[in-house]
Amino acid sequence: MTSHDVDPLVARMRPFGTTIFAEMSALALRTGAVNLGQGFPDTDGPPEMLAAATQALNTGHNQYPPGPGIPELRAAVAAHQRRFWGLEYDPDGEVVVTAGATEAVAAAILALCEPGDEVVCFEPYYDSYAASIALAGATRRPVTLRPGVDGRYAFDPDDLRNAFSARTRLVLLNSPHNPTGKVFTPDELTLVAELCQEHGAYAVTDEVYEHLAFTDATSGHVPLATLPGMRERTLRISSAGKTFSCTGWKVGWASGPAALVSALLRVKQFLTYVNAAPLQPAVAVALALPDDYFTAFRADLQVRRDQLIDGLTAAGFDVYTPEGTYFVTADITALGGTDGVGFCRTLPERSGVVAVPTQVFYDDPEAGRRLIRFAFCKRQEVLAEAVTRLRRLPEVR
Numbered sequence: 001m002t003s004h005d006v007d008p009l010v011a012r013m014r015p016f017g018t019t020i021f022a023e024m025s026a027l028a029l030r031t032g033a034v035n036l037g038q039g040f041p042d043t044d045g046p047p048e049m050l051a052a053a054t055q056a057l058n059t060g061h062n063q064y065p066p067g068p069g070i071p072e073l074r075a076a077v078a079a080h081q082r083r084f085w086g087l088e089y090d091p092d093g094e095v096v097v098t099a100g101a102t103e104a105v106a107a108a109i110l111a112l113c114e115p116g117d118e119v120v121c122f123e124p125y126y127d128s129y130a131a132s133i134a135l136a137g138a139t140r141r142p143v144t145l146r147p148g149v150d151g152r153y154a155f156d157p158d159d160l161r162n163a164f165s166a167r168t169r170l171v172l173l174n175s176p177h178n179p180t181g182k183v184f185t186p187d188e189l190t191l192v193a194e195l196c197q198e199h200g201a202y203a204v205t206d207e208v209y210e211h212l213a214f215t216d217a218t219s220g221h222v223p224l225a226t227l228p229g230m231r232e233r234t235l236r237i238s239s240a241g242k243t244f245s246c247t248g249w250k251v252g253w254a255s256g257p258a259a260l261v262s263a264l265l266r267v268k269q270f271l272t273y274v275n276a277a278p279l280q281p282a283v284a285v286a287l288a289l290p291d292d293y294f295t296a297f298r299a300d301l302q303v304r305r306d307q308l309i310d311g312l313t314a315a316g317f318d319v320y321t322p323e324g325t326y327f328v329t330a331d332i333t334a335l336g337g338t339d340g341v342g343f344c345r346t347l348p349e350r351s352g353v354v355a356v357p358t359q360v361f362y363d364d365p366e367a368g369r370r371l372i373r374f375a376f377c378k379r380q381e382v383l384a385e386a387v388t389r390l391r392r393l394p395e396v397r
Contacts, residue, residue: 020357036383044245065277073283095261119133120172121173122174141163180320183218183324189227193224204237205235
């Protein structure tokens with residue numbers, strides 16, 4: 001046997017192949033299908049932000065920025081969190097700019113977890129979480145979110161309690177939650193906070209959809225760091241991509257107590273070092289936009305959510321109404337589907353629409369085998385075309 005016969009990839013990463021997003025987006029291109037799989041908008045962000053980026057490009061902001069991020073953006077992040085969530089962070093030492101939330105999550109896990117440590121997370125989970133935990137040599141302890149009779153996702157409190165152990169190092173919490181659209185309630189967050197403190201665990205919170213908790217959600221978005229005893233043990237992560245429709249910019253940030261931010265930065269500097277110099281001033285401008293921007297942004301997405309829900313329901317899906325995010329999940333059983341992966345791989349040929357199977361985001365794929373996810377962060381005419389195509393499904397199943 002030669003070295004060419006052996007997979008050179010380290011064993012802990014072999015379970016992770018090409019992401020489902022890349023696979024489904026390639027399928028959309030190949031078939032000309034409407035891509036409701038990957039969560040990126042098909043319109044640009046606020047004009048004030050775009051103008052600021054153009055100005056920065058033309059006025060010498062094209063070299064390495066400071067490692068933690070430019071002072072203007074760190075100050076804007078701190079001001080934004082004070083304004084919306086009442087959280088106080090020192091821009092010098094308690095805020096760091098990252099290459100999107102994905103890097104922030106990876107750097108946080110790599111910085112805080114030793115091999116053998118355990119990370120409590122909620123499944124289904126965004127696929128980078130599992131990969132980052134594996135890179136750190138840590139172990140996932142998933143708690144399953146299941147849709148209830150009211151159409152809202154929830155978890156069993158005993159499942160969460162049982163996921164904690166003497167080896168628990170941190171909790172990874174995403175709210176509003178991708179892919180389910182769940183917004184964690186104050187009572188649920190209180191239990192998470194109590195267990196973190198009882199077990200001496202840190203929390204890493206992915207809050208990229210912080211401005212997309214819809215008006216009919218059980219509760220509005222509540223950052224875990226606002227709960228008693230949690231600011232000092234929480235790294236709070238967000239980004240510009242979702243709130244300002246600039247997912248390709250990859251400008252994110254993490255906030256927290258200086259010791260945790262310093263730990264994250266010491267890892268981050270050896271991942272991307274720095275990023276997006278001319279875009280950082282533009283994101284600072286966007287974060288300071290008036291409240292009307294954020295209110296209108298949420299209202300517009302809620303209209304598109306409802307448009308897609310109505311269309312999916314008419315096409316025969318059993319739909320779970322999301323409380324936030326860009327996404328809606330649906331059960332394929334009524335359309336004869338028994339496996340989400342197979343269903344989504346044939347959907348472009350059968351209806352000209354791409355979706356994503358959510359079972360790939362579970363440690364227990366049976367829990368999500370019949371669920372698929374659609375993105376509604378698209379123009380209304382695109383959603384209308386997708387819905388028209390999906391209504392053909394009952395005829396071809």
